[in-house]
Amino acid sequence: MSSSRLPAASRIEVSCIHMRPSLPLVLVLLSSPLCAQNWFHPSILEKPEMRHALQSVDARAGAIVEEWIRLTEIPAPSGKEQARSAYIRAEMEKLRLSEIRTDKVFNVSGVRKGTGRGPTVVFAAHLDTVFPESTRLEVKRDGGILHAPGIGDDTSNLTATLEMFRALDRGDVHTRGDLIFLATAQEELGLLGARHWLETSGYKPDMFVAVDLSSTQVWYGALRINQFKFFYTAPGAHTMESRGAPSPAKAVAKAISAVYEIPLPPLAEGLDGFRLPVINVGMLGGGTVFNAVPREAWFTVDLRSLDSPTQDRLHTAVLSAARRAAEEESVGFRVERKLGIDYSKALPRSVRLNHPVVQTALAAGNYFRKPGTPPIEPMDVGSTDANIAVSMGIPAVAIGAVREQLPHRLEEHAEAASIVPGIKSLLALAVSLTAH
Ligand SMILES: [Zn+2]
Structure with a gap:
């Protein structure tokens, strides 16, 4: 050749x-x-x-x-x-x-x-x-x-x-x-x-x-990958009694929009169509009926970047955005993490x-x-x-x-x-x- x-x-x-x-x-x-x-x-x-x-x-x-x-x-x-x-x-x-x-x-x-x-x-x-x-x-x-x-x-x-x-x-x-x-x-x-x-x-x-x-x-x-599932909890209430009550649904809404507002570094080059770093909310759910405040609501985050400093910074930002929404809405909060690689x-x-x-x-x-x-x-x-x-x-x-x-x-x-x-x-x- x-x-x-x-x-x-x-x-x-x-x-x-x-x-x-x-x-x-x-x-x-x-x-x-x-x-x-x-x-x-x-x-x-x-x-x-x-x-x-x-x-x-x-x-x-x-x-x-x-x-x-x-x-x-x-x-x-x-x-x-x-x-x-x-x-x-x-x-x-x-x-x-x-x-x-x-x-x-x-x-x-x-x-x-x-x-x-x-x-x-x-x-x-x-x-x-x-x-x-x-x-x-x-x-x-x-x-x-x-x-x-x-x-x-x-x-x-x-x-x-x-x-x-x-x-x-x-x-x-x-x-x-x-x-x-x-x-x-x-x-x-x-x-x-x-x-x-x-x-x-x-x-x-x-x-x-x-x-x-x-x-x-x-x-x-x-790729640095971290995956989280965030849960928000409250006692729940009938819709008729729900004005002003703490709402896990509202906390999820607030948290997801805060997560998407985290500023991302410029796109890494030379990746043939992959657009990194990236934060993606892949799943969300909660509640069981129309006429009550959910006792629990949740969403997931998949966070990916190319280097540890960027990943660590975004990891911290995602966690604090998710936690802040719980504090502001006065609801319970817990996190499940998929084990990342060190x-x-x-x-x-x-x-x-x-x-x-x-x-x-x-x-x-x-x-x-x-x-x-x-x-x-x-x-x-x-x-x-x-x-x-x-x-x-x-x-x-x-x-x-x-x-x-x-x-x-x-x-x-x-x-x-x-x-x-x-x-x-x-x-x-x-x-x-x-x-x-
Ligand atoms: Zn394979």
């Missing part, structure tokens, strides 16, 4: 790190914008083992799509991933991965050992889908497009990651670092499986790759962006992207298993192996043929990251 297809980062590559310097030096070097570290060099694709591995993916193109369809048709609603987990475990056993483990939430992981002294890199795809068990999952083919709920998110990437590990074996490709194949559970419930695995497995990976997007995307951030250990933005795991993913993704399509631009967002790694300060990226659309909808679909270059891109990334 011509170098014009590579992103700017790979053209300005400088010889910062080819040995493994100490962590403080890495942080200094990676903080420099000129020091964007791409470890993917197309010449590695010419090595005989890699050529063999890559050709083996072409040779199995039909079989890979067949397996992708079979996996899509195994139901895997969050919390009920056992069947898919068992399937992946059986394939890990055939590959003779080391340390194959299924944990209590049905995450399954296995290690492809390196020859030593290289970084340990996790490739994670999630087992679960957002669709309830009763959903019809039959895959329909329409020309080169596959249609089914879950065909993309995340069955396509689970299939591609499995096949990437097989292709490494077929090519007899050796890496210095260990490669961990992790199939996570309960991703759609709030990244619960990845959190459980990273906190309890005992592994301390050097890099974490979540394979959970369309192949047109590379994300290196983590990002106090996350690396700064420029360090995350310039890290080899992101720059190498970008270079490999662009090298193998569909000819004639626009270059992939990295985005400082994230709502994948990589968020947990980001929160722990582990260099992380989210990528994808298939061109796919409409995740979480019954109309979800994906380009069947795109999985072949997608798997090749994963191979290039895995080998580039663990060669060091």
